[in-house]
Amino acid sequence: MYQLIIFGPPGVGKGTQAQLISEKLGLSHISTGEILRKAVTEGTELGKKAKEIMDKGNLVPDDIMNGIVKEALSSCSENGFILDGYPRTVVQARALAGIFSELGFSEVRVLNLIADDGEITQRLLKRGRSDDTKETILNRLKVYYDSTAPVKEFYSEIAKDLNGVGDVEEINAILLRVIRNEA
């Protein structure tokens, strides 16, 4: 059973790679960003609250995110899961450690994708989602360095740094080799 977290700054390609990996290995792709965007589209209470926060590039409160992820992990595929966009704070990482031990997931690995701020900014401006404006991207990067980057320390023993710049399929092939312990 694959127990994976894909980690990195906004726009590094977490969603892109997690989608490909989940299709190829038959995993549950748990993207907290996608879950929130679906709630926004459906106009639920969570969606109304989340839209305002996301459009500013800030983080949705930890307790909400922890509950969402616990529920998603409780019914994940028997092949395993790839968590994309979570944890984004040390508080979330600590909560996740508790969820993992409750659910018996003890072989978790972290794929840490790397790209510089210039590359990320260009990608996001090109994509043009409602949270991809220049001002919001700047705040998302600030939030990343302030609140999310410290999570890397938390996972220093189980994380592997991987280059996120280059051809999507080539990056994917490298990630799959790492996941299958071939690299």
Ligand code: B4P
């Ligand atoms: P997310 O949906 O997680 O989005 P992201 O970090 O911006 O993007 P990702 O890294 O997945 O990049 P992608 O593959 O799409 O978060 C959005 C917001 O939701 C957050 O700001 C926050 O408000 C909220 N949120 C989510 N999770 C939360 C949590 N746990 N706690 C609190 N709040 C939370 O790629 C980006 C672009 O680059 C795409 O256009 C893609 O096509 C392109 N691309 C990908 N790989 C490429 C490559 N190799 N070369 C060139 N372009 C590439």
